[in-house]
Amino acid sequence: MVSTGIPLDTAAIISTALEGILYGFSVLMFMGTMWVSIYHKPSTNHPLALAAILLLILSTAHLVIDIIRLEDGFVKYRDTFPGGPVAFFQDISQPTFVTKNLIYALQTMIGDGVVIYRCYAVWQSLWVIILPSILWCGSSVAALIAPYYASQATGGNIYTNQTAQWITVLFVLTLSTNLISSGLLVYRIWMTERRVSANRATNGTMMPIVHVLIDAAIIYSAALFTILICFVCANNAQFIMLDMIMPIISIAFCMVLIRLTPRKITPSYFPTFSMEINERERRDSQQYPMKPLQVHVSQWIHNDGME
Template structure:
């Protein structure tokens, strides 16, 4: 059986409805975790606000699709269900806007992990912005050339492919930068017996970034391939991707809040380096705190350390708290 555009659009709506339900539960859990976590540490409201905005975008897209499902089936039935309408134009734009906001959240995490060095984020930001601009151009041209076409005309496919491929490149670049930075700043821990426990902390941080990025990347990659081929199944993946773009970063907040990993849901302490200082009178012998680029690990020894203890010096610090985590 050949998959038609109308059938693909119906399947896509059903799939998005299921994912939106899952996303709603995940989002509410993340808010509960953040309210609980706020008792012990400051919350990074930039990331929290961005994730709330992602949920609003995903919910708005689903509401538009639901309204189209209800009104179109009532009016004309299944035949012509996938045809473009003014409402669906807005939904199409929301797909790329949600993708763009999700990329901005990822770029912001990269900015924090690299010690608030905005130079490292210029290329990923330009790639994400260019991708969003390409999709906006495609939507405008489709409305002007073929306002009821269920898929983009063949002449516009290259531009649309670029619009979806550039955010994919952004995801790969930023995820690699985050993971590479964490690995590079923590590689010295293996050479110091007192710091080896930081290795497990950094591995958890890297794992969660890679896992979240992989979920995001798979959705983007499949959408790029199907759009380039002009396959009707793009209507299924496109609407599902909207919810995935929100689920991936929200899962990071939940796992961090439950202590599964470390990430920047709390205010970061900036770039750090390790130095040896005389033991503080306010700190007990045998305890040292080590920070690897805002990933914090506490190492406790059974015996006092001789004459010296390792402490943290923070460059461009934005908080005076010891226990702060980021990724």
């Protein structure tokens, strides 16, 4: 299959520039996430804070490797690599290309794993996350196998190599995992909101949480779907989107944490909305038990001195 779209050397420049811009936003989002986590220390979820740190580290490493690839393609091997910069960026067996794809694999595994964790935190049921977990395992395998086949490539571009099959499987499974997990998460919150809205004593609502989760899912899913379409069509624009999705994953992740944490919904960041109204009443009754009321009546007699 012949690649279409912009030349690979041009795509490398554009993708690295756009990735750098989005990386700057992801750093700001990460700083906001850490500030919120420290300021609201009692409600900090340490595994999720660790996930945010790992996502930023992986995004940083990916950007550094892209910068190294630019230096190698346009400066170091400009006159010595057969075919020039275009052939250099087309060679998927380059160690830098394999490494950056391994980093993407880890970033995807963490991002999808967090989405599944959110789904479990809301449903509190392992049965619900069986399908997303299976899809996550499949995408993880594909994400690790694809760089291996890329490293073993002896020629041709990414669209004609066996790597293309595993990359296609990776994008399909990752997109499915994100859509299913996010759909289950939003559905659970929405159904719980409908169930408790009629009995709520205050004006609070969980719909802003739904909007935040939907926004994060749309950002991530739209980027994945664009990459999948470009890859299937053998369009080199997929290289641009693939580099951009690294900071996008971190941005979407931190966006949810920043928007939800200040609300202090529950001590674990992601609330368990499956709690019923009667359970809340039972908990309140245990916290404030009814006690017998003792009434003391005092009688006051006025004596005016008359018999």
